[in-house]
Amino acid sequence: MEMNIALLPGDGIGPEVIAQAVKVVKAVGKKFGHTITFKEGLVGACAIDATGDPYPDATHEICAGSDAVLFGAIGDPKYDNDPKAKVRPEQGLLRMRQKLGLFANVRPTFTFPSLVHKSPLKLDRVDGVDLVFFRELTGGVYFGEPRGRNEQGTKAFDTNVYSKEEIVRLARMGFEAAQKRRKLLTCVDKANVMATSRLWRETVQELAPEYPDVKVEYEFVDAVAMRLIQWPKAYDVLITENLFGDILTDEASVISGSMGLMPSASLGSKVKLFEPIHGSYPQAAGKDIANPLGTVLSASMMFDYAFGLAEEAKLISDVVNLSLAEGVVTEDIAEDGKAYKTSEVGDWLAAKIL
Amino acid sequence: MEMNIALLPGDGIGPEVIAQAVKVVKAVGKKFGHTITFKEGLVGACAIDATGDPYPDATHEICAGSDAVLFGAIGDPKYDNDPKAKVRPEQGLLRMRQKLGLFANVRPTFTFPSLVHKSPLKLDRVDGVDLVFFRELTGGVYFGEPRGRNEQGTKAFDTNVYSKEEIVRLARMGFEAAQKRRKLLTCVDKANVMATSRLWRETVQELAPEYPDVKVEYEFVDAVAMRLIQWPKAYDVLITENLFGDILTDEASVISGSMGLMPSASLGSKVKLFEPIHGSYPQAAGKDIANPLGTVLSASMMFDYAFGLAEEAKLISDVVNLSLAEGVVTEDIAEDGKAYKTSEVGDWLAAKIL
Numbered sequence: 001m002e003m004n005i006a007l008l009p010g011d012g013i014g015p016e017v018i019a020q021a022v023k024v025v026k027a028v029g030k031k032f033g034h035t036i037t038f039k040e041g042l043v044g045a046c047a048i049d050a051t052g053d054p055y056p057d058a059t060h061e062i063c064a065g066s067d068a069v070l071f072g073a074i075g076d077p078k079y080d081n082d083p084k085a086k087v088r089p090e091q092g093l094l095r096m097r098q099k100l101g102l103f104a105n106v107r108p109t110f111t112f113p114s115l116v117h118k119s120p121l122k123l124d125r126v127d128g129v130d131l132v133f134f135r136e137l138t139g140g141v142y143f144g145e146p147r148g149r150n151e152q153g154t155k156a157f158d159t160n161v162y163s164k165e166e167i168v169r170l171a172r173m174g175f176e177a178a179q180k181r182r183k184l185l186t187c188v189d190k191a192n193v194m195a196t197s198r199l200w201r202e203t204v205q206e207l208a209p210e211y212p213d214v215k216v217e218y219e220f221v222d223a224v225a226m227r228l229i230q231w232p233k234a235y236d237v238l239i240t241e242n243l244f245g246d247i248l249t250d251e252a253s254v255i256s257g258s259m260g261l262m263p264s265a266s267l268g269s270k271v272k273l274f275e276p277i278h279g280s281y282p283q284a285a286g287k288d289i290a291n292p293l294g295t296v297l298s299a300s301m302m303f304d305y306a307f308g309l310a311e312e313a314k315l316i317s318d319v320v321n322l323s324l325a326e327g328v329v330t331e332d333i334a335e336d337g338k339a340y341k342t343s344e345v346g347d348w349l350a351a352k353i354l
Numbered sequence: 355m356e357m358n359i360a361l362l363p364g365d366g367i368g369p370e371v372i373a374q375a376v377k378v379v380k381a382v383g384k385k386f387g388h389t390i391t392f393k394e395g396l397v398g399a400c401a402i403d404a405t406g407d408p409y410p411d412a413t414h415e416i417c418a419g420s421d422a423v424l425f426g427a428i429g430d431p432k433y434d435n436d437p438k439a440k441v442r443p444e445q446g447l448l449r450m451r452q453k454l455g456l457f458a459n460v461r462p463t464f465t466f467p468s469l470v471h472k473s474p475l476k477l478d479r480v481d482g483v484d485l486v487f488f489r490e491l492t493g494g495v496y497f498g499e500p501r502g503r504n505e506q507g508t509k510a511f512d513t514n515v516y517s518k519e520e521i522v523r524l525a526r527m528g529f530e531a532a533q534k535r536r537k538l539l540t541c542v543d544k545a546n547v548m549a550t551s552r553l554w555r556e557t558v559q560e561l562a563p564e565y566p567d568v569k570v571e572y573e574f575v576d577a578v579a580m581r582l583i584q585w586p587k588a589y590d591v592l593i594t595e596n597l598f599g600d601i602l603t604d605e606a607s608v609i610s611g612s613m614g615l616m617p618s619a620s621l622g623s624k625v626k627l628f629e630p631i632h633g634s635y636p637q638a639a640g641k642d643i644a645n646p647l648g649t650v651l652s653a654s655m656m657f658d659y660a661f662g663l664a665e666e667a668k669l670i671s672d673v674v675n676l677s678l679a680e681g682v683v684t685e686d687i688a689e690d691g692k693a694y695k696t697s698e699v700g701d702w703l704a705a706k707i708l
């Protein structure tokens with residue numbers, strides 16, 4: 001198969017973890033006889049530094065002309081504490097999501113038996129957790145207008161807005177995923193307060209009869225924030241709006257104790273995007289210590305979701321499991337001080353594949 | 355001292371837990387020679403059923419004429435899954451907060467040594483957690499206009515809005531609390547996306563020099579949702595807007611393993627309100643099994659925050675600790691099946707006080 005993959009390493013540890021995923025993807029391509037072309041683009045703080053724009057047109061062209069995007073991480077602390085900064089790395093990310101039409105962010109939370117003891121939660125709560133969020137990614141308060149300040153600058157406002165179609169297309173993805181899993185869908189909203197949430201709930205209620213095999217639950221976002229910690233095994237597929245999804249997927253990411261390993265996919269258009277859920281972790285940048293497995297598993301999701309190549313996807317997750325079993329891992333998850341470098345883990349995985 | 359206390363038992367288990375707090379407050383009044391007058395009002399689903407209004411004017415008059423309000427819980431499942439319901443119990447709560455000017459919700463999370471093993475988190479993460487949220491309670495997306503639907507009903511919108519003054523008055527409470535505690539203040543926002551959050555961050559940055567002894571940290575809401583579970587001991591005082599506070603205070607409430615015991619206070623005007631953080635728990639209503647200790651500890655906060663009576667407040671929390679130590683507790687926290695009834699716990703506490 002011919003595959004055009006855009007690489008957006010971004011900031012902080014992004015370039016290092018992407019480099020390992022590239023080794024793995026190349027190895028898979030070689031083994032299975034795929035022709036893979038990579039094109040690299042700038043995004044985030046490094047793009048601002050180089051061009052003044054966190055998502056330059058040149059980068060968009062590379063992405064739009066690809067089949068899939070492998071994304072590292074963005075963000076630099078120098079932009080975080082300046083509320084008046086005119087350009088921020090995150091704007092690049094948001095513009096990219098919107099221009100590429102990536103309206104659904106798929107975030108699984110699952111456990112690795114060898115890592116589950118790292119969870120902050122007790123073993124009986126975590127062991128076997130297997131849930132997935134479908135977070136709406138191109139709507140809500142992230143993009144709603146009007147937003148800004150009054151003339152004197154003493155009042156600020158944001159608008160949360162959702163159309164029925166935006167909810168329907170995200171919800172259908174959730175229903176379909178639930179049909180292939182444990183057939184439980186939880187619609188997360190704040191319908192006791194917000195008009196947008198009431199439209200979410202109403203729309204999901206209207207769709208439910210089309211998926212009679214799926215049990216649908218409606219829960220308020222505050223209740224989910226509790227139950228996710230109390231008993232995460234209660235959940236299968238969760239669907240929610242952009243801002244709630246931002247908060248809850250990050251909350252969920254700490255449950256398994258394997259945050260550095262969690263992948264994600266952003267879907268919705270021809271081009272699909274894959275990225276680890278961890279951030280740019282600037283303190284570790286350039287030290288060859290960052291955990292590349294979240295990015296490698298994102299590449300596994302890419303073979304599956306973007307190219308329909310389940311065998312390739314499985315091979316990658318198999319070698320990741322092997323690296324865990326044999327302790328070929330970075331310092332964040334290494335036991336007994338036997339840590340490997342980021343680049344060594346990448347080399348080892350690629351060698352195992354070939 | 356003369357004390358006028360409004361009782362708003364509300365729905366579900368509300369009346370049962372309030373009844374126990376009343377026993378305790380009466381006992382304290384008797385012991386210390388205070389003249390306490392109670393007036394009861396309807397709020398929530400029971401108020402809708404009786405009057406069509408979840409916060410009737412008669413109830414508002416009782417509250418506005420009191421020094422403090424003891425509140426149980428509201429909410430009834432019959433209103434939750436009808437997104438088109440015209441009147442909802444929660445509207446009563448929101449109207450009450452706004453009309454009484456209760457702009458700050460104070461929500462501590464702390465541990466009881468005898469209960470900490472009930473936490474879903476591992477002991478080393480939880481043991482000794484002691485944090486407090488100051489959640490803004492009368493602004494943001496809860497009250498912002500415009501909100502609603504377009505004409506065809508296919509699009510819904512909410513408005514999040516904050517003025518500088520709303521942020522200042524809440525933030526000052528947080529700074530002052532931090533000065534009396536471990537001197538760390540965390541401002542929780544989403545300043546990388548939301549205009550309101552940038553005003554929050556900017557305003558807190560402007561206030562910070564007035565409190566040179568307080569260290570201020572700025573964190574995004576998604577990061578806090580993670581770190582609250584990973585290492586809750588990192589926090590002391592957290593300040594945040596209404597919606598983020600709703601989600602995060604509920605998340606925080608499960609950390610200690612003592613959710614049924616967590617009290618809260620809502621401040622900002624002459625009349626102050628005190629309520630347990632748990633909900634109306636309709637499945638348990640009328641069974642005399644609900645845990646009254648969250649409401650009793652809310653009454654303790656009332657003596658402290660509303661009347662400045664620290665000794666009375668301490669006596670109540672002391673007898674609660676005694677009930678825990680002696681196992682005079684309801685089934686949710688009882689060990690070895692030796693559970694007491696809600697009313698028995700209330701009687702026992704009142705007897706211990708006298």
Ligand SMILES: CC(C)[C@H](C(=O)O)[C@@H](O)C(=O)O
Pocket residue numbers: 090093246546547576
């Ligand atoms: C960086 C930020 C704008 C972004 C978001 O809020 O969507 C991030 O937190 C995420 O979840 O991808």
Ligand SMILES: CC(C)[C@H](C(=O)O)[C@@H](O)C(=O)O
Pocket residue numbers: 192193222444447600
């Ligand atoms: C019932 C609901 C409207 C309310 C809120 O969201 O404020 C509740 O969750 C709370 O936190 O007191």
